Amino acid sequence: MTRDDQAGKLRQLMRDVRTTRTIAVTGGKGGVGKSNVALNLAILLSAGGNRVALVDADLGLANLDVLLDVAAPYDLSHVVRGRKRLAEVIVDLPCGVQLVPGASGLEHLTRLGEFEQARLIEELTALEADNDFIVVDCAAGIAPATIRFATSADNTILVSTPEPTAITDAYAVVKVLTRHGYDGRMSLLTNMVADRHEARASYERLSGVARQFLAMRVLDAGYVLRDVKLPDAVRRREPVVLAYPRCPATRCLAALANKLGRGGLLVKEEMGFFRRLARWFA
Numbered sequence: 001m002t003r004d005d006q007a008g009k010l011r012q013l014m015r016d017v018r019t020t021r022t023i024a025v026t027g028g029k030g031g032v033g034k035s036n037v038a039l040n041l042a043i044l045l046s047a048g049g050n051r052v053a054l055v056d057a058d059l060g061l062a063n064l065d066v067l068l069d070v071a072a073p074y075d076l077s078h079v080v081r082g083r084k085r086l087a088e089v090i091v092d093l094p095c096g097v098q099l100v101p102g103a104s105g106l107e108h109l110t111r112l113g114e115f116e117q118a119r120l121i122e123e124l125t126a127l128e129a130d131n132d133f134i135v136v137d138c139a140a141g142i143a144p145a146t147i148r149f150a151t152s153a154d155n156t157i158l159v160s161t162p163e164p165t166a167i168t169d170a171y172a173v174v175k176v177l178t179r180h181g182y183d184g185r186m187s188l189l190t191n192m193v194a195d196r197h198e199a200r201a202s203y204e205r206l207s208g209v210a211r212q213f214l215a216m217r218v219l220d221a222g223y224v225l226r227d228v229k230l231p232d233a234v235r236r237r238e239p240v241v242l243a244y245p246r247c248p249a250t251r252c253l254a255a256l257a258n259k260l261g262r263g264g265l266l267v268k269e270e271m272g273f274f275r276r277l278a279r280w281f282a
């Protein structure tokens with residue numbers, strides 16, 4: 001066997017044993033960049049050769065389908081109401097990402113009979129097994145649904161701007177997750193910063209209080225610079241990393257995606273995200 005063959009075999013082996021990593025993107029407030037971070041991270045991870053599903057668990061403003069300019073006529077609420085199968089609501093995006101629209105419809109899982117519930121969870125679990133990463137775009141704040149999605153993921157990325165109010169709101173999320181016994185990894189991504197010093201100061205502030213008052217470790221996921229190309233891309237309804245592959249925001253997001261792709265910051269899923277999530281609703 002040549003060296004290349006061996007390397008290929010090893011890669012295959014590593015692929016077989018690899019399990020899915022789930023990342024819930026959340027934060028204390030709306031408008032801090034959660035959806036854009038979730039969407040663009042998903043695209044970058046996919047471009048890096050990973051199989052990625054992007055779950056829209058926020059039905060607030062700026063839905064992922066709006067950011068992407070794709071039609072998502074159905075969402076998980078249709079599956080939950082028994083109108084559609086999971087495969088019919090998933091949108092295969094051109095960038096290779098599988099979009100799962102309207103996951104907050106899972107709130108009404110109890111409307112399903114026991115058999116249908118089990119079938120849906122099976123389908124979602126299969127989707128999970130088929131992907132290397134599940135990225136969940138969560139709503140902001142400490143609403144019960146947000147907490148359920150975040151605590152079901154093994155990894156949460158809190159998005160915050162450097163403003164003290166945003167940091168305080170992000171801290172409230174850390175507090176609630178901690179109170180719910182969250183045992184995954186939490187990290188802070190500071191968005192719309194002027195430079196890395198501003199980001200570092202925000203990280204020190206949040207991680208300091210989390211350590212001191214909650215005995216909780218918050219990791220540093222880095223930062224995304226304030227970049228006019230981002231709102232510009234949003235207006236064009238194109239993900240910034242595709243519209244402007246070399247702009248400052250894209251570079252920052254790519255640095256994070258690289259780190260995550262190499263397994264940095266993250267822990268692997270043990271029980272399965274959707275199974276854990278289903279326990280909340282069933």
Ligand SMILES: Nc1ncnc2c1ncn2[C@@H]1O[C@H](COP(=O)(O)OP(=O)(O)O)[C@@H](O)[C@H]1O
Pocket residue numbers: 029030031032033034035036037062191192193224225226227228230231234249
């Ligand atoms: N790095 C950034 N630089 C400049 N503007 C940004 C940046 N990130 C987000 N924005 C602006 O914030 C708006 C809200 O972002 P969005 O991802 O929808 O936030 P959320 O999901 O937290 O509500 C975007 O439409 C964009 O105009």
Ligand SMILES: [Mg+2]
Pocket residue numbers: 034035036058061062
């Ligand atoms: Mg959003």
